[in-house]
């Protein structure tokens with residue numbers, strides 16, 4: 001009789017899934033990693049793609065390439081749509097197959113999160129979020145297109161809404177995007193237009209909380225706000241948006257006219273909780289045990305943004321470090337199990353600190369009792385982000401691009417791309433929907449209507 005080789009199925013090739021796969025590289029098992037995209041994405045630098053500093057290929061790496069030398073691992077591109085815990089299989093769909101079962105002995109779910117509009121899904125049409133590469137390219141197109149439209153507009157009174165950028169959500173994504181946007185607008189684009197002055201563009205950052213970077217200490221959040229204001233960002237705190245539509249937003253009863261509204265607020269976990277039909281927290285994240293498994297299912301691990309685990313009485317944050325450490329732990333636990341070793345003790349997250357960058361040369365860094373803001377924190381931020389990029393070629397190319405931009409203020413990737421096909425169609429203006437859905441362009445939201 002042939003010996004049964006256990007199969008470990010990992011769903012998701014993000015921070016958690018990839019760390020798990022790497023931890024299993026020497027395990028005498030068949031590892032199958034399934035992701036709906038063909039690439040691992042370094043989400044912390046998405047805002048730099050959206051603001052033209054980096055191109056998509058700087059922060060995305062083919063999963064197959066990363067794991068190419070790992071002989072026990074097979075990578076499958078497909079979308080998991082469900083899990084049968086009793087039959088021990090996941091259901092995978094791709095262009096040819098719908099719900100094909102893939103069996104497992106061990107399962108690691110690392111399917112991350114997507115954006116949440118807090119029950120206002122109608123906002124999505126007017127305020128794209130920043131979660132994947134297609135989103136970042138769509139936002140980049142929208143920003144660049146606004147300047148092109150304004151330059152072509154005969155009536156200068158119409159420039160105001162085109163040159164007003166509203167960011168909804170002042171967490172790390174909103175703050176980093178706002179800072180980078182000021183640099184793009186006030187430095188890179190400054191002298192390239194003749195009818196408009198890009199430096200007059202208005203950037204408004206809105207949040208219902210009373211501080212920017214609410215998860216940071218008060219002193220860092222205050223320093224970040226001051227830095228944003230120094231860069232010319234209008235920071236509007238204490239009120240959420242009441243309305244987002246084709247004309248802009250309404251905040252605390254005031255209409256802010258804007259053709260570019262970007263959603264940088266909440267995220268919601270993947271539907272893993274629904275697939276498993278198990279208890280979730282209020283946000284919908286799967287409640288897991290201290291060894292990261294599902295109660296009653298020692299063979300199913302859930303890690304990263306889609307998992308909910310408390311440590312010292314507080315829920316672990318949805319950040320890359322948590323996902324990576326959990327993925328690594330899950331992989332190692334399975335390795336011990338497969339090789340007949342006793343399981344390790346419970347998972348414990350080691351917090352290495354958090355950082356957020358606010359424009360050129362300024363970041364906030366918080367690790368234990370150390371709170372740092374300014375240039376030193378920015379340098380540390382750069383070093384850490386380079387270190388965690390998935391492949392060494394990316395580290396080199398991102399580093400070179402950063403140095404080039406630092407010295408010259410020029411940006412690497414300023415193309416307005418219609419990934420759908422013929423350039424020059426209105427689709428070029430709204431590739432968000434085009435890229436995401438792959439269908440023909442929906443009706444343009446405002447800007448294109450006014451070209452005729």
Ligand SMILES: Cc1cc2nc3c(=O)[nH]c(=O)nc-3n(C[C@H](O)[C@H](O)[C@H](O)COP(=O)(O)OP(=O)(O)OC[C@H]3O[C@@H](n4cnc5c(N)ncnc54)[C@H](O)[C@@H]3O)c2cc1C
Pocket residue numbers: 011012013014015016017034035036037039040041043044045046047078079080081110111112113130131172173270303304305306318319320321323355
């Ligand atoms: C704009 C932005 C900026 C951020 N900045 C920071 C930062 O500065 N520092 C930090 O620590 N964290 C940051 N984060 C959070 C961090 O990126 C996440 O916490 C981390 O990615 C979570 O890892 P994960 O493995 O759980 O999920 P992800 O890395 O999101 O990976 C999930 C993977 O699962 C795949 N997937 C999802 N559903 C399915 C399915 N049904 N079938 C198949 N595959 C599927 C996805 O394609 C993806 O590859 C940021 C996030 C965003 C969006």
